[in-house]
Amino acid sequence: MTELVLVRHGETVWHHDNRYAGRSDVALTDRGRDQAEQLARWAGITRIDAVHTSPLQRARDTAEPAGRALGVAVAVDERLVEVDFGRGDGLTRDEMRERFPAELDEFLAAPASSPLPGGEPGADAVARARPALDEAVSRHPDGTVLVVGHQTLLRLLLCALLEVPLDRYRTVFPRLENGARTVVRVPDGGAPGLLVLNAPLAAP
Numbered sequence: 001m002t003e004l005v006l007v008r009h010g011e012t013v014w015h016h017d018n019r020y021a022g023r024s025d026v027a028l029t030d031r032g033r034d035q036a037e038q039l040a041r042w043a044g045i046t047r048i049d050a051v052h053t054s055p056l057q058r059a060r061d062t063a064e065p066a067g068r069a070l071g072v073a074v075a076v077d078e079r080l081v082e083v084d085f086g087r088g089d090g091l092t093r094d095e096m097r098e099r100f101p102a103e104l105d106e107f108l109a110a111p112a113s114s115p116l117p118g119g120e121p122g123a124d125a126v127a128r129a130r131p132a133l134d135e136a137v138s139r140h141p142d143g144t145v146l147v148v149g150h151q152t153l154l155r156l157l158l159c160a161l162l163e164v165p166l167d168r169y170r171t172v173f174p175r176l177e178n179g180a181r182t183v184v185r186v187p188d189g190g191a192p193g194l195l196v197l198n199a200p201l202a203a204p
Contacts, residue, residue, distance in 0.1 A: 010035035022085035035179035040065035049143035063148035082150035086118025112166035
């Protein structure tokens with residue numbers, strides 16, 4: 001069986017204001033860089049066979065120290081990019097409420113099937129990203145794969161793996177903490193199971 005270690009990138013400069021960061025390439029804070037180093041220290045004492053990351057810089061800057069600690073090349077996969085939030089990208093919830101209140105309410109009620117204006121439906125995001133996980137599992141049938149990505153995409157993928165309706169991703173998984181580990185075990189021919197959710201990096 002394969003274990004997928006799903007990690008949200010480190011804290012970014014938009015974290016304090018809780019701005020929606022979709023395709024915008026925002027930088028890590030000093031704390032975010034510390035979280036990347038914590039991930040590297042954890043990876044260095046853990047059996048990890050491969051490291052995959054979103055192409056956005058905040059994810060790459062989180063994944064690359066772990067790759068160096070393991071002595072493996074980090075695989076950058078375009079399919080793991082964050083969900084596109086359309087006109088919501090870069091905005092806070094209050095700013096969205098001022099600009100498109102009705103669409104925001106629809107999004108909050110059914111976030112996967114009613115994306116923010118101009119945004120990406122959850123099913124489309126899963127359709128592009130799920131094959132990246134499936135391929136990683138097939139290449140490492142008895143291994144462990146570290147995947148560094150983004151909060152919304154990872155929550156949607158967790159729902160897809162665990163057969164949870166996509167529109168429930170915000171309620172079933174209210175938050176993935178920056179840098180925390182979520183582990184899914186994928187048995188050969190069996191249904192995936194959630195082993196760990198939001199484990200702090202300091203815990204091996």
